[in-house]
Amino acid sequence: MFRQLEGSQAIAETVAMCRPEVICAYPITPQTHIVEGLATLVKNGTLSPCEYINVESEFAAMSVAIGASAAGARAYTATASQGILFMAEAVYNASGLGLPIVMTVGNRAIGAPINIWNDHTDSMSMRDAGWIQLYAETNQEAADLHILAFRLAEEISLPVMVCVDGFILTHAFERVDMPTQEQIDSYLPPYAPRQLLDVDEPVTIGAMVGPEAYTEVRYLAHHRQMDALELIPRLSAEFRETFGRDSGGLLHTYRTEDAETVVVSLGSVNGTIKDVIDEFRDEGVRIGAISICSFRPFPMESLRVALAGVRRVVTVEKSLAIGLGGNVAPEVREALAGMGISVATIIAGLGGRAITRSSLRGVFRDAVEERLPPLTFLDLDLDLVHRQLERERADRRSGPAAESMLKDLGAVASRVG
């Protein structure tokens, strides 16, 4: 049933229909509307039985989820930004213990400087934490991926992170085809844990493992993610059968047939990119786009297939690997190794800066015309940066860079955020 509703609300209602048994959450912008929505659904009895725990930190949130999952309950939480860093230790622990927790990340920048707006720095910081990471392109997919996530997590006993761009998706009102409870129930069987804290069949979970077996434990975790590369397309196909639409999968291609140039991105920015692609296509430029849904496991083979015959790839990334460049580009390069395809990186949308079609058009044209440098910061205010660098050269104690730059912009710190 199509409904016009906020992304967070669509996620909340969909998650609720997945019948999570324990929900724990600590509020952080822009995740709040999701957990508020769920709180209401639990309080008003729509979602029952379910224990909703208001924890005192994100660290506790993930920890409660760990306990709940290990004790056999379907566990869900949501966070963003600083929150995921604060729970980082538990994030690693959940995957290490193989607990199929599903967590929504309302993607947001990381401080300092503190910033509440969207980018992917937060989830990128956890890309190697052993979780499966799925990035949603639209509110429809954001909602749908949660159904897939629970199914996937429980099938392979790994936690899944559903990454949803903060504000852009979480706070945007869109038309969403909401699944029915019957559809979800037919797609998502009750949780049957691989291991369980059971008084009738006690086990010790969370042993200390030394050098003699740690590598093997890690290898097995990797192996399971590799299995997920097979499983995700299969579950997505099943999803289409049940729900009648495409959601999830390892990646989405857009007009990549005969493309010379392909733009690779994660999440909602692909919507803007597709608009620009259409414009270029109208001009006859052979350009397409790929949106990676499953960043972990990383779909190497699928990318190779999808990009076979392409001349160049441009990644549009909402996170910066400081001191290197992009997070996505190096992985794409590794996937395409030996195929003779150049990969350039565009860092865009950091801290919520708008990614406009015109800006994208400019850099894509540069790419098509072989003028794009390997690393580009989209819409970087070079004058501002240069002035600051000048000051720093003149006086090593020039004060906080961000504040100085804000002064240059004429903005007052207190009015921002």
Next chain:
Amino acid sequence: MKKPFAITLDVGSSLANKTGSWRTERPMYVDRLPPCNASCPSGENIQRWLFLAEEGDYEGAWREIMVNNPLPAIMGRVCYHPCEGGCNRAQLDHPVGIHAVERFLGDEAIRRGWRVEVGSPPTGKRVLIVGAGPSGLSCAYHLARMGHGVTILEAGPMAGGMMRFAIPKYRLPREIVDAEIQRIVEMGVEIRLNQKVTDLEATRREGGYDAVFLAVGAHIAKRAYLPAGDATKILDALSLLREAERGEQVLLGRRVLIYGGGNTALDAARSAKRLGAAETIVVYRRTRERMPAHDEEVREALDEGVMFRWLTTIKGEQGGSFQVEKMALDGEGRPQPTGEFDTIEADALVLALGQDVDLSFLGSVPGLAVEDGVVRVGRDMMTGCRGVFAGGDMVPAERTVTVAVGHGKKAARNIDAFLSDTTYTAPEKHELATFDRINTWYYADAPRTMQVTLERARRESTFEEVVQGLEESNALFEARRCLSCGNCFECDNCFGVCPDNAISKLGRHNRYGINYDYCKGCGLCAAECPCGAIRMEPEST
């Protein structure tokens, strides 16, 4: 359940890890010799029978006493309980009232008619015992249990010896004596009364005895020469006690002097009181501290109004007036005359200066040696004559019922060995369980109310026999005051405090076992053992 590799493990699987290899010291259960046992002249395993009594197993406790001592009801009354003198509990509050519990058990046995069976098949050997006092009866009892035939020849009209003729009734009712002797008779011991042995060799030969135990005691009162007139009655303590025992009218007068400082002197003094003397004065040449009588007897005599003249000797009598000389102790504590004289008026003088042994019947016994008026015996209680053993008051030792009973047991063991041409070797004694081995934390103070009751019971038990001994609840309480020094009393401390669960309970009365596969040798069990029954020993490898 299909468990994840390595991070999920089977419960309890650490049993595969044998931590015993860490150990440098190993705990060992030991039995140390409790001071009560160590100081018991009869060799009773007091700790053990208290252990049984603590559980309310009075018959078991009584039988444990009977292993060593056939006269618990008597002993519980008249023994001067050196066990209590050694009791480690004295250093906490008061010694355990062992004698009172023993008396309770002894009385309980009489009341319930508990018997002891002869434990061994008849050996066909026959032993002659001369004298039916505590030593002779004890020896007879033990020999009978070993399967030997025993005949006691007693010169007197009744069995019991000094227990009957020297210890006053108020300390030892005669029905108790009768009952405990009867139990021995019922085991097949033959007691022939009024059979004075005059020639031991002849009696032995005629009876065809394989061995002899002499236990005639010492009942010839020592006399002192005192110039005296006829007006005053002078008699010896044993005669006084014997006459009192026979219920004869003894006319002592109003004021009676008792001369001497031993237990018999005090028995005589207290008996004199009971025979009607208004004033009884014990005259002793040394001080109270140096008096051989047991302090308890002195205290009780004082309580009963007996008076004392310390550092005094009696020189003579004239017209109802006794001349006495004051004495002074020299540097070595011996009384020396001072030349200061005084007089004490009195109607009678009872001499309690000790007793001699009647050795007249031993004249023809070859090899038998006498020294200082007593018969010399070896460590095996055998006299110089092969096959002739002796014990009790007639051999050199402290003259108490308890020592006599102990002699009887020891002699019986040696006689038994002699009869089978072997030598008796006493088992090696355990190391003493000294107070410093006790972890006193684990012992509770007794509640005051109970203590008060107990105090009264204690007093009563050693006072007038008209008063009952311990009630069962008191006896149980008293038994449970035992610290069980050096001997496991199954408190579960070792079982509980082992951080490695290396100790297992083996069931009631079977104590504990140590699993050295897991024992790391931390020593907590030994440190927290209340009674010092665990020793840490260095590992050999």
Next chain:
Amino acid sequence: MEAATNGQTVGPARVRFYQTGTFTVGNRLLDVSVQSVQSDPRRNNSLNSGHRACQGCGEALGARYALDAAMRATKNRIVVANATGCLEVFSTPYPESSWRVPWLHSLFGNAPAVATGIAAALKVKGKDDVRVVAQGGDGGTVDIGFGCLSGMFERNDDVLYICYDNEAYMNTGVQRSSATPAGAKTNTTPGVGEEPGNVFGQGKSVPLIAMAHGIPYVATASVADLRDLEYKVQKAMGLHGARYIHVHVPCPLGWGSAPSDTIRVARLAIESGLFPVFEAEWGEVTGRRRIRDLVPAQAYLEAQGRFRHLFGKHPDTRRIAWIQDIANRNIRRFGLLDEGVQS
């Protein structure tokens, strides 16, 4: 609170048993129904033999005492969440586990939250008979896990949290925690310099902080008083909501005490007043274990190498007196002496 054995131990319906064994683990003279859990040959041994705790480990002992009691109280239906630390490391090195209970180790600082999650799962699954125990050392409890602990308390989640307090980070090699007592030497508060050992700060009593949450039950206990400990665990398991028991467990390695002295040292801590043993319901102290045989703080300090710098040729009388003051304050504050007895 009921009158306890000789007025010593807190607890209900104690046996008037005044003879040998009153304070011992068991007693053959007691009826089975009033025997301690630890005296039962069929006790669970929740922490099995073969664990790798040091010789004389107080924590290993405390954990077995507590969990066995919890097992008995629940008819063997508990699930345990364990914080990182000695207890976790010595009990579960792959491939062997010493635990004989369903047990989960997640992280150092999250055991209370993990337990909350388990409790929530059990509730939603309708497993009302299965109860949750979380446990950790002092580091995992009073320091790094403190936030989660407070959260669990504040929500009144149905968890019994047991802290085994050995007063420092022992697993990492004896470093100071906020439970390390004033004056104690650790490897990060060495016994050297003008102010040797740990600072004389204001201290941090997590039991009192727990009480400030107004939770149903808070208690302190010690491996030196098994029956009291078992009583408290049993009582805690009879209640629902957040409960906290803080158990004093000497560490021979970290305290520089003899392995065989573990219980004696714990006993001296109680008997000197330095470790007050009490219980509280709904934020109010309702019982205390009275000192039975008052000893000076010095007796406790001298039994341990970590206070050695206070003694020797020139005893640090000032600091010893400060520590005695702490003991005196505890005695006054918690009423640890029988009335009429002066400290």
